[in-house]
Amino acid sequence: MLSLEVAGVAKTFTMHLQGGLRLPVLQNLEFAVAPGQCVALSGPSGVGKSSVLKLIFGNYRCDEGTILVRDGDTMVDVARAAPRQILSLRRRCLGYVTQFLRAVPRVSALDIVADALSDLPRETSRARAAAMLSRFNIPERLWNLPPATFSGGEQQRINIARGFLPEKPVLLLDEPTASLDAKNREVVIEVVREHKRRGAAIVAIVHDDLVREAIADASLDITRFAAAA
Amino acid sequence: MTGTDERPLLTIDGLTKWYGRQLGCRDVDFDLYEGEVMAVVGESGSGKSTLLQLLSGQMEPSSGCVVYRQRDGSIADVWQMSEPMRRFLFRTDWGYVHQDAQLGLRMGISAGGNVGERLMAVGWRNYAAIRDSAKSWLDRVEIDSNRIDDTPRTYSGGMRQRLQIARNLVTAPRLIFMDEPTGGLDVSVQARLLDLLRRLVADLNIAAVVVTHDLAVARLLSNRIIVMKAGEIIETGLTDQVLDDPSEPYTQLLVSSILPV
Structure with a gap:
């Protein structure tokens, strides 16, 4: 049984403001991830690693191919799903952890993290958010403040805490450890291993060799699928 | 249902x-x-x-x-x-929030009246209950409840817009424009x-x-x-x-x- 199956995926950007310039990024992308497995994407910067994650998340439109994500007993094709199916899939099955926090005005750090568990009662989601913020070494005095004015590192850790909090079957990680200190990098490794033990299928972009060694079971070179320009 | x-x-x-x-x-x-x-x-x-x-x-x-x-x-x-x-x-x-709050509010009646009016339109008659509900909605849209008897004319633009939202949501609509x-x-x-x-x-x-x-x-x-x-x-x-x-x-x-x- 697989949690994620990508087949024949192609993506080209057409830049209409540059006279219709076509930028082919990926072609014939093919891979699969089983529960509890972590696949690390590799290849030079600009080869399309982040695009792969965005295609799986439904953030980028897929031109060709299928992107099947397990939802219980069925597989949903993100490439063809209606917007509300994708929203439902993201809510229940598909997590995306990035280093960039999109801060919402006036919402506290604790609530930003707790909102990732919006199906649970408020006290429960807040308690679990607090535990996660502690693990990522965010001082308690910051929890009730909106993070817009926090340091870049703090914002990053808040976003990672939010991303890792829900236990979703498929997790997409885009450089979660970039620019983290050694202590917090260790926390990420621990948390990712916990998610793997509970059966999450993970696709990760990790530049740090130590972290990749620690979490990845397989490596996939995206250069193989780079579209010829 | x-x-x-x-x-x-x-x-x-x-x-x-x-x-x-x-x-x-x-x-x-x-x-x-x-x-x-x-x-x-x-x-x-x-x-x-x-x-x-x-x-x-x-x-x-x-x-x-x-x-x-x-x-x-x-x-x-x-x-x-x-x-x-x-x-x-x-x-x-349904609710409808206008860009210009003056179109969505009755400028001559109190804030409490603006919210309560929608409740009365759906059959609420108990004055105390209407006032309590209006108060709690003013609170939810962050308007100090001691402004409940003032008319929206005395409100800032942002407050008017929040009052308009309270007026719309008080009847628990399913759809809002x-x-x-x-x-x-x-x-x-x-x-x-x-x-x-x-x-x-x-x-x-x-x-x-x-x-x-x-x-x-x-x-x-x-x-x-x-x-x-x-x-x-x-x-x-x-x-x-x-x-x-x-x-x-x-x-x-x-x-x-x-x-x-």
Whole structure:
């Protein structure tokens, strides 16, 4: 049984403001991830690693191919799903952890993290958010403040805490450890291993060799699928 | 009523409006489900305000239909209903937030009266209960309850807009229409209003159609987006998908015209 199956995926950007310039990024992308497995994407910067994650998340439109994500007993094709199916899939099955926090005005750090568990009662989601913020070494005095004015590192850790909090079957990680200190990098490794033990299928972009060694079971070179320009 | 109904709340089919020979909008189709927030973006003259008026039963379309699933599960074409039925729907199940709060409020009566009036329209008669409900709604939209007896004339622009939202939400509508809800407000006031709207819409599981020319507002409030140009839908999809991977030339132009902060 697989949690994620990508087949024949192609993506080209057409830049209409540059006279219709076509930028082919990926072609014939093919891979699969089983529960509890972590696949690390590799290849030079600009080869399309982040695009792969965005295609799986439904953030980028897929031109060709299928992107099947397990939802219980069925597989949903993100490439063809209606917007509300994708929203439902993201809510229940598909997590995306990035280093960039999109801060919402006036919402506290604790609530930003707790909102990732919006199906649970408020006290429960807040308690679990607090535990996660502690693990990522965010001082308690910051929890009730909106993070817009926090340091870049703090914002990053808040976003990672939010991303890792829900236990979703498929997790997409885009450089979660970039620019983290050694202590917090260790926390990420621990948390990712916990998610793997509970059966999450993970696709990760990790530049740090130590972290990749620690979490990845397989490596996939995206250069193989780079579209010829 | 059953717990979850998987059918759309609102189904729009071939909605078209001509003003004489001038096109308002043409062939608009979409479904809106419970709890979904749909943003309609486009520049002035693109037909987005026309569309909102057609959807909300304020202006009759030249052709096409607006089909609404009522609380009892029955499906009704809004323009086949009797006028009193349509007005009843507007007072109970639907809300409409105008860009200009003066159009959505009664400026001569107290804030409490503005909120209470919607409750009285749906049959509330107990004065104390109406006042308590008005008070709690003022509190939810962050208006100090000792301002309950003041008229909106004495309120700031941001407060008026929040009062208008309270007036709309007090009857627990299932669907709310918003026309540039943050237009004309200071940036700091906008941020507060947006945060408030975002939370209320999520907490109450309301479906909403929000017309805005501000893509940041669309990103913050909506799950789905419609891009209009010259009266037609040119692109539609998940909000983050359309804004991060726009495919139409006009959408690419809109997205690339945002000034980074």
